[in-house]
Amino acid sequence: xxxxxxxxxxxxxxxxxxxxxxxxAMTGWYRANGRDLPWRRTQNPYYIWISEIxxxxxxxxxxxxxxxxxxxxxxxxEALADAPMDDVFKLWEGLGYYRRAxxxxxxxxxxxxxxxxxxxxxxxxxxKLKGIGSYTASAIASIAFGLPRGVIDxxxxxxxxxxxxxxxxxARDSTKKLYQEVMDALIAHTSPSDFNQGMMDLGATVxxxxxxxxxxxxxxxxxxxxxxxxxxxxxVNIKNKNKTDIYYITAILRHxxxxxxxxxxxxxxxxxxxxxxxxxxxxxxxxxxxxxxxxHTQVRLLEYEKEFRHxxxxxxxxxxxxxxxxxxxxxxTLNSFMYTWDELMxxxxxxxxxxxxxxQK
Numbered sequence: 317x318x319x320x321x322x323x324x325x326x327x328x329x330x331x332x333x334x335x336x337x338x339x340x341a342m343t344g345w346y347r348a349n350g351r352d353l354p355w356r357r358t359q360n361p362y363y364i365w366i367s368e369i370x371x372x373x374x375x376x377x378x379x380x381x382x383x384x385x386x387x388x389x390x391x392x393x394e395a396l397a398d399a400p401m402d403d404v405f406k407l408w409e410g411l412g413y414y415r416r417a418x419x420x421x422x423x424x425x426x427x428x429x430x431x432x433x434x435x436x437x438x439x440x441x442x443x444k445l446k447g448i449g450s451y452t453a454s455a456i457a458s459i460a461f462g463l464p465r466g467v468i469d470x471x472x473x474x475x476x477x478x479x480x481x482x483x484x485x486x487a488r489d490s491t492k493k494l495y496q497e498v499m500d501a502l503i504a505h506t507s508p509s510d511f512n513q514g515m516m517d518l519g520a521t522v523x524x525x526x527x528x529x530x531x532x533x534x535x536x537x538x539x540x541x542x543x544x545x546x547x548x549x550x551x552v553n554i555k556n557k558n559k560t561d562i563y564y565i566t567a568i569l570r571h572x573x574x575x576x577x578x579x580x581x582x583x584x585x586x587x588x589x590x591x592x593x594x595x596x597x598x599x600x601x602x603x604x605x606x607x608x609x610x611x612h613t614q615v616r617l618l619e620y621e622k623e624f625r626h627x628x629x630x631x632x633x634x635x636x637x638x639x640x641x642x643x644x645x646x647x648x649t650l651n652s653f654m655y656t657w658d659e660l661m662x663x664x665x666x667x668x669x670x671x672x673x674x675x676q677k
Contacts, residue, residue: 328480328498338479338538339505345534346514351376351521354384356513361435361460362393368452369416373629376520382411393435396421397428401588405664412667413629414586419447437461450496458508466499467512468492471519477551478523481540487555559632565603566594566624566635566669568676569615571642574654575673577663585628590663592672600638613650614643621675626668637672 329335350356353376355367366386370379386407390396396404401421408417423445427433435456436442443453454465466472473486476495484491503511522529530542541547569576569592577590595606600617607615617640626633642650655663660673 328482328494329501334538335502336505338535339502339511341534341538342514342518343506343510346510346517350510350513350517354380359460361437361456363387364456364460365435365448365452366420368455369420369447370411372416372452373413374411378411382407393424393427393433396424402664405589406662409664409670410667414589414664414666416447418588422446423448435460439463439465455512458503458512462508464500464503464508466496466503467516468496468499469516469519471523472499472512472515474525474551475515475519475523475535478528478541478547479535479539481544481546481550483550483552486551486553559627559630561632561634563596563634564594564636565597565600565617565638566592566672567603567607567615567617567638567640568621568672569593569640569642571654574656575660576642576650576653577655577660577665578653585631586666586668588664589666591666591669594635603638611650611653615640616643624668624672624675626671633668635668635672639676 353367355363358364367379367383370383370386389403389407390399399421401418404417404421405414408414411417426445427435436445437460439453439457442448442456443450448456451467451469454467457463457465458467470486473492473495476482476498477484477486480498484494486492486495499515518533518535522533528547530536530539530547533539533542536542539547541550576593578593579590580586580588582588593607595603597603597606603617604615607613617638619639621637621639624633624635624637626635665673
């Protein structure tokens with residue numbers, strides 16, 4: 317019989333599993349070995365919220381300086397709620413996934429107007445806020461308010477899979493729901509904040525996807541995969557990696573000493589950010605025609621630069637970059653699209669286009 321257990325089998329946590337011992341060992345290890353991160357030096361739920369949103373799909377070392385700058389500029393819910401959106405985007409520049417920033421701003425306005433600037437202290441109210449899902453709500457609830465809600469992310473899914481020797485596909489929602497119940501059962505035995513952060517640190521530093529350091533693991537005595545020799549087979553993580561490839565001609569357009577930039581519309585990818593003009597066309601001539609149709613002025617592409625590639629979660633941009641010049645604008649309103657280099661650098665620009673611009677300078 318296969319050594320690995322499946323989700324269909326009953327008794328996920330068997331009666332002889334020492335849940336309290338496991339939880340205590342995890343918490344003790346974290347208190348002695350947890351990473352020193354700036355957002356762990358506070359119990360302020362607003363600061364914890366900011367850090368958790370920034371940490372979504374972004375590495376810890378990348379987040380640190382952004383977090384510190386952000387809370388210095390916006391130290392309270394009210395400060396964030398009252399800030400111009402462009403200021404928020406500018407501080408976010410380089411973190412990617414800009415919808416996180418717009419969601420933060422929108423939620424801050426709600427907190428200011430409906431909660432008098434206070435942060436809700438129940439999981440049920442926290443998860444109602446814009447941009448907050450189950451993981452983020454559980455993290456805030458447990459770390460800021462000590463509520464027994466286990467966090468489910470790649471680290472905790474991997475640890476649970478190995479500790480209980482499971483071959484459930486952790487990419488599936490049904491597995492995440494099942495493992496959430498397990499996390500909630502384990503966290504009830506100890507400090508919710510320390511347990512969750514311990515699980516995340518263990519997954520990041522010891523129980524890693526490849527070459528886990530089992531000899532240094534504080535819960536190795538409870539790990540069924542270690543005793544069965546199946547650690548390197550787990551977790552099962554089969555994803556549907558379906559990305560859409562989009563091919564653009566992207567132009568760095570100038571008129572004298574100014575650059576032409578457009579602001580993306582709301583409710584579209586990279587909404588409210590400023591970017592280069594780009595069209596899904598196959599020739600420079602088609603680009604020039606489409607630009608004229610949109611802006612009613614002539615543009616001439618001068619030289620091909622190179623192709624840039626930028627990967628989003630579900631799509632890949634292939635950008636064939638050209639330099640070009642705008643003829644004397646027939647419509648004075650086009651002046652509102654023109655920026656000097658210094659003005660340009662003060663705008664919130666997505667990484668996909670900023671790296672193109674900086675390559676020119």
